[in-house]
Amino acid sequence: MDWFYLVLAGLFEMVGVVMINRLHQQRNVQSFLYLLAGFGLSFLFLALAMKTLPMGTAYAVWTGIGASGGAIMGMILYGEPKDWKRILFIAMVLGAAIGLKLIS
Template identity: 70%
Template structure:
């Protein structure tokens, strides 16, 4: 259950990051509420995951999901560069997170 919680924490982290961009562009209360809910839920699920998983692994995977997911959302939703080198480095981050799961 801790791994599921950690994945959910990463997904909510991605949504929080996307809402930062949306709030920066639109400055409305809905974007602000979604930003707060996204990061709040992310921290709740992260805290739950850290009860049974090692802190270093948990934090590395959480930030990996958030960073790579944020970059992917930027490419899909906000027209950011889809250069092949960028995709390779995102894949390396995700591969590292999977590697940590395999050795934990």
């Protein structure tokens, strides 16, 4: 269950990052509340995962999912560049997170 919580934490981290961009585009209460909910749930699930997972592993996987997911969402939603080098390095970040899971 700890890894499930950690993946959820990373997905909500992605929501929070996307909401930062939305808040810059649409300054309204709804965007701000979504931002708070995304990051709040992200920290909640990270804390639950860290009850059993080592801090270093949990934090590295959480940031890996959030960072790579944020970059992918930027490409999909906001037309950010999709060149092969960028995709390669995103894949490397995700590969490192998977590697941490495999050795934990």
